[in-house]
Amino acid sequence: MLFTYKAIDVEGVNKEGEIDAPNHDLAISGLQHRGFIVISIKDEGEKKSIFSRSLFERVSMKDVVLLSRQIATLFDAQVSALKAFRMLAVNSENKLLSRKLTQVCDDLQAGVSISGSLAKHPEIFSDFYVNMVKVGEETGKLNQVFLYLAEYLDRQYSLTTKTRNALIYPIFVVITFIVVMSLMFVVVIPKLSAIILDSGQAVPFYTTIVIFISNLFVNYGVIILIFLVLLGIWVWRLSGTEKGKVYLDGLRLSFPAIGNLYRKLYLSRISDNLNTMLSSGVPIIRAIDITAGVVNSRIYKGVLLEVADGVKSGLALSAALEKHREEIPNLMVQMVKVGEETGSLGNILKTLTDFYRREVDGAVDTLVGLIEPVMIVVLGLGVGVLLVSVLMPIYNLAGSIS
Helix, strand or coil, X not given: CEEEEEEECCCCCEEEEEEECCCHHHHHXXXXXXXXXXXXXXXXXXXXXXXXXXXXXXXXXXXXXXXXXXXXXXXXXXXXXXXXXXXXXXXXXXXXXXXXXXXXXXXXXXXXXXXXXXXXXXXXXXXXXXXXXXXXXXXXXXXXHHHHHHHHHHHHHHHHHHHHHHHHHHHHHHHHHHHHHHHHHHHHHHHHHXXXXXXXXCCCHHHHHHXXXXXXXXXXXXXXXXXXXXXXXXXXXXXXXXXXXHHHHHHHHHCHHHHHHHHHHHHHHHHHHHHHHHHCCCCHHHHHHHHXXXXXXXXXXXXXXXXXXXXXXXXXXXXXXXXXXXCCXXXXXXXXXXXXXXXXXXXXXHHHHHHHHHHHHHHXXXXXXXXXXXXXXXXXXXXXXXXXXXXXXXXXXXHHHC
16 A cells, blocks of 8 residues: 655654555555654555556556666666665656655665665566665675676566567467458358358368357357356466466476477577576575576476475585486586586586577577468468358359359
8 A cells, every 4th residue: 555654854854655455554654764753644546536646557678677777877876775775766758667765765864774775676676676676785795696687587578579579479469360261251141151051062071160159159159158257257267376487387388389489498598597696606495496586487497496405405506406307417417427526517507508509599589480380371271261151052053143
């Protein structure tokens, strides 16, 4: 819940702003923790229309990339953390990010660490991001850490965007195919089938099937539509449960072409995360645990958690990975093993990251190149089969009359 407040800080300066808290009392406690004397505090709903703020406000990965680069630049220029975040909060074009950065500034002024301040906003700053900042605070290399974060997020943003864009076209073509076929069954086929049935001639088997499907759409179309809507709602609710997420992630990985693309995407993300964190001094077990939380796949999250348990019990990382041959390819296992034996695990992980990024790029280009002709052929065949099934009896009828 969002509250607006007026307060006085320890230096006697008037402060106005907003704070997120579950209730009124916790909002006041949060302000007092920052050293503020609260003058007034109100639920924002009391003073603003519910339509005054877009329901679609969000902070994109691109915004976080830009923010990280700006922070790194300001820290390089020896600007203090409080002043840097205050400047970014004022100048941010994203209103939601501006409000969150203002709250970060308030926490910094109250003596909270940068990582602790950022950790209060997990919807923007992931566990991976917060832990990297914490490492930067401990090592005194915050500017380098924010630069690493910017470069890492930029790589992930580019890779994810390219993968997502590659799947937009086939989804559009599939939807177009469904719409065209539905219109054929509902509008075109009934008119032509009436001519065939009125003629009294023998109807071919394949034409009978097409007419049956058309009658099904015409007579029970509303019921079919309601069923599809309910099915969509069920899938949506299923995707919100842990079992549902595991099932859908497994289903995504089981598709021949798309599954291979996502598998390479996850492997690239895993190696990139581990490389970034290990290079920054994060302990390997902690790095694996954090990677499990940000890999965005329940299947690979479970694998990584088991790998972390194996490493805790004394196994080498390569030996723990080797137990999951179905999800982790032998190439990755052997490369990690070489890195452990030579003491250059970070460089090996960077090499794996570059390799799988190229693999994803190649898979995306191949997928895009194949999808267009395949979808066009399928769409053409589908419409062609329907027309032939109905038009052939009409041609036969016309031939018999002549």
